Amino acid sequence: MQLAARMASIGTESAFEAAARARALEATGRSVIHLEIGEPDFDTPANIRAAARRALDTGKTHYPPYSGIPELRAAIAADSALRRGFAPDPADVFVTVGGKGVMYYAILALVNPGDEVIVPDPGYPIYESVTRFVGGTPVPIAIRQENDFRLDPAELASLVTERTRLIVINSPANPTGGVLTPEDLQAIADIAIRHDLVVLSDEIYSRILYDGATHTSIAALPGMRERTIVLDGFSKTWAMTGWRLGYGLVPEWLHFAFGRLLINSVSGATTFAQWGAVEAISGPQDEVDAMVEEFRARRDLVVDGLNAMSGVSCLRPVGAFYVFPEITGTGLTGAQLADRLLQEAGVSVLAGTAFGQVGTNHIRLSYANSRENIAEALRRMATVIEPIVAGRAAGATR
Numbered sequence: 001m002q003l004a005a006r007m008a009s010i011g012t013e014s015a016f017e018a019a020a021r022a023r024a025l026e027a028t029g030r031s032v033i034h035l036e037i038g039e040p041d042f043d044t045p046a047n048i049r050a051a052a053r054r055a056l057d058t059g060k061t062h063y064p065p066y067s068g069i070p071e072l073r074a075a076i077a078a079d080s081a082l083r084r085g086f087a088p089d090p091a092d093v094f095v096t097v098g099g100k101g102v103m104y105y106a107i108l109a110l111v112n113p114g115d116e117v118i119v120p121d122p123g124y125p126i127y128e129s130v131t132r133f134v135g136g137t138p139v140p141i142a143i144r145q146e147n148d149f150r151l152d153p154a155e156l157a158s159l160v161t162e163r164t165r166l167i168v169i170n171s172p173a174n175p176t177g178g179v180l181t182p183e184d185l186q187a188i189a190d191i192a193i194r195h196d197l198v199v200l201s202d203e204i205y206s207r208i209l210y211d212g213a214t215h216t217s218i219a220a221l222p223g224m225r226e227r228t229i230v231l232d233g234f235s236k237t238w239a240m241t242g243w244r245l246g247y248g249l250v251p252e253w254l255h256f257a258f259g260r261l262l263i264n265s266v267s268g269a270t271t272f273a274q275w276g277a278v279e280a281i282s283g284p285q286d287e288v289d290a291m292v293e294e295f296r297a298r299r300d301l302v303v304d305g306l307n308a309m310s311g312v313s314c315l316r317p318v319g320a321f322y323v324f325p326e327i328t329g330t331g332l333t334g335a336q337l338a339d340r341l342l343q344e345a346g347v348s349v350l351a352g353t354a355f356g357q358v359g360t361n362h363i364r365l366s367y368a369n370s371r372e373n374i375a376e377a378l379r380r381m382a383t384v385i386e387p388i389v390a391g392r393a394a395g396a397t398r
């Protein structure tokens, strides 16, 4: 018996593996603080849970229309009109199992073997993994701390070849928290239009913004709607990771492809969960505001705490709930430091290389954890990092 050849090219999301490693250590009785997984620690707000419960109790237990229930597609279209700067038709909305579904379908629908997909490095690892899985070639575009974790449009232009089919952007970004400016988006749009490329715009963190930052969707720019697939979802904004609900805003020429892929995979996202999502997107939003405000306070705690450590340099991102500090001053790679933090301090973080090679000297922390746990994690991290840096300094002066 043997696996199909294509299984040799599929990657993974190492956050899940790191979490399993951390849990294995916990099972031996060690205390571990989890800063590896990108999952809000809040429970889904009560009004959303009640709406799903009502749906279950009133017979919403049958197959949905494969592209989503009309009530949810209309609510998503209305929400996008309000905050994305363009008004999609409800027919453009495809409800998927997780935001990840949109990623998968976009790449399956567009990428032939040998085609190139430009992906952020560091970036969410599934863009690269699925590209390889379908026989495509991921082409990394560097996202650097010295450029505020924004891509450089001139560098992007230099990576486009005759084989390029798709550019993936993600703002606010995982793992850096970086946010693209309207000027960046315009420059990316110009490149996409000039070379007739499609953009997959992952906007799953677009509601998690701080310090007055606002979201701009590249799909709202002139000429971009017909060449942009917007990915968003319910996991992060409403703390609904386990509901597995996302959506794509899909241009008309891709409706057939998305429909066929949905029918061939999941037949539609869970019906009663979609009723919960209607309440999430069109009900009161005060709990979202409160969660974002809490994330902001945690961001400041984690950024200030990291910058107070020798050998660590951390930007203060204005979006998402991650930081991606540079740790060159420790003399260790991100992978080595992540390993030592887990083993010696019981703090689980990810190596920057979980997101691409550019992140070699970084680690990623998710601050979707309580302030109390974050403060304790910082204290424990300092007990590992400070002696390492002091030891290096002493070695250098000897």
Ligand SMILES: Cc1ncc(COP(=O)(O)O)c(C=O)c1O
Pocket: 038, 097, 098, 099, 100, 101, 124, 170, 173, 174, 202, 204, 233, 234, 235, 241, 244, 245, 246
């Ligand atoms: C950038 C990015 N896109 C998409 C997803 C997938 O979200 P979902 O859980 O809705 O599939 C994640 C989840 O971590 C993410 O970080």
